[in-house]
Amino acid sequence: MPVNTSxxxxxxxxxxxxxxxxxxxEYAEAVGETNxxxxxxxxxxxxxxxxxxAPPMFAVVxxxxxxxxxxxxxxxxxxxxxxxxxxxxxxxxxxxxxGEEITTHVSVKDIxxxxxxxxxxxxxxxxxxxxxxxxxxxxxxxxxxx
Amino acid sequence: xxxxxxxxxxxxxxxxxxxxxxxxxxxxxxxNPIHTDKEYATMVGLPSTILHGLWSMAQVARxxxxxxxxxxxxxxxxxxFRGMGFPEKEITVSGTTTSVEDGVATxxxxxxxxxxxxxxxxxxxxxxx
Numbered sequence: 001m002p003v004n005t006s007x008x009x010x011x012x013x014x015x016x017x018x019x020x021x022x023x024x025x026e027y028a029e030a031v032g033e034t035n036x037x038x039x040x041x042x043x044x045x046x047x048x049x050x051x052x053x054a055p056p057m058f059a060v061v062x063x064x065x066x067x068x069x070x071x072x073x074x075x076x077x078x079x080x081x082x083x084x085x086x087x088x089x090x091x092x093x094x095x096x097x098x099g100e101e102i103t104t105h106v107s108v109k110d111i112x113x114x115x116x117x118x119x120x121x122x123x124x125x126x127x128x129x130x131x132x133x134x135x136x137x138x139x140x141x142x143x144x145x146x
Numbered sequence: 147x148x149x150x151x152x153x154x155x156x157x158x159x160x161x162x163x164x165x166x167x168x169x170x171x172x173x174x175x176x177x178n179p180i181h182t183d184k185e186y187a188t189m190v191g192l193p194s195t196i197l198h199g200l201w202s203m204a205q206v207a208r209x210x211x212x213x214x215x216x217x218x219x220x221x222x223x224x225x226x227f228r229g230m231g232f233p234e235k236e237i238t239v240s241g242t243t244t245s246v247e248d249g250v251a252t253x254x255x256x257x258x259x260x261x262x263x264x265x266x267x268x269x270x271x272x273x274x275x
Contacts (some may be wrong), residue, residue: 023173030173031204032160037217056211056220057204064175081190085199089224095217138224 002112003118003143005091007076011107015066021098024054027061043099043139051098059090059135063124066104067139076108078120079143086119087140094136102126109138118143148213149193149274150164151246155253157210158209158239162197166233170201197231197264206255209239214272221250224266235259241268 013086020040033055036043044052071078096102109123122139148156165183176198179186187195205227211220231237241255251274257265 027173030166030170031201031208033208035211035216053217055202055204055207056206056223057219060176060200061174068175085227087224087226088200088203091222092220132275 003113004075004077004113006109007073008111009108010073010075012066012070012073014103014105016101017062017065018101019054019058019096019098021052021063022110023061024052024058024098027058028055031055031057031085035053049095049097054107056090056092056095058096059092059126059137062102063104063137067106067122067124071141075113076120076137078118078141081118082144084142084144085132085139086142087138089138091136093132093134096128101129102134116145149243149246149251149253149272151243151251153242153243155209155213155241155255158205158212159236160205160239161236162201162231162233164233167195167197167201170198174198174200176200192230194204194221194232197233199231199265202227202231202237202257202265203268205237206257206265206270207237209241209255210270210272213241214251214274219272219274221271221273223268223270225265228266229262229264229265231257231259231264237264239265242269246274249273263270 043069104126110121112119120141124137126135171177184195198206237259239257241253243253251272253270255268
């Protein structure tokens with residue numbers, strides 16, 4: 001059965017997330033980061049930031065909050081039981097500082113079939129309060145046996 | 147110098163403890179029970195609970211960032227998830243700087259556990275100089 005590609009290009013309501021100093025600490029500790037820029041406001045201020053900065057991969061925290069519900073969109077029609085996260089890319093424009101409000105826009109970039117697998121590719125663009133892009137990401141989900 | 151064309155980067159070794167996936171679930175908001183509930187994981191055909199792929203990717207990002215000299219230098223990272231990572235077994239992230247052009251270094255990385263590449267085809271870009 002071919003995959004349904006009608007959701008290609010679909011966009012979803014953007015979501016906003018306020019980056020918190022202690023959430024950055026919690027994330028940094030869970031992934032083993034020890035850089036004081038993530039953990040110590042004084043060290044971050046000495047480096048020219050208003051507060052601690054987030055590790056680059058902290059982007060998953062604020063993006064997932066907006067994107068995860070869209071993976072269940074019936075028009076996308078992904079079979080979750082057979083889904084695996086196949087690939088991931090991030091492009092970072094600059095570090096994100098605790099206290100910033102980040103708005104993430106989610107869209108379905110592509111859906112196609114290859115070797116009996118469905119490929120569902122999402123794109124997310126996260127912007128700061130000035131509307132400048134801070135992180136762009138591409139999320140590839142594979143569904144076996146479509 | 148950790149970033150030099152044709153040279154390996156400094157390796158990163160990390161052993162996630164048994165409860166790490168629970169802490170990462172809370173920190174990241176990814177509460178898929180395949181990472182935290184052994185009964186559920188085995189019911190869906192997995193050998194045991196498995197690591198979050200994005201936690202493993204974060205280890206690749208950490209190796210890249212540490213070698214680059216800090217998060218301000220890191221521009222991009224793309225990976226493919228293959229195989230499964232498990233708690234309580236050491237993971238090694240290694241890599242090689244393949245090119246340095248116009249102030250941007252390209253680094254190819256891999257994360258392995260028990261000889262199995264759990265993150266492969268990882269390509270990072272960092273600013274240098």
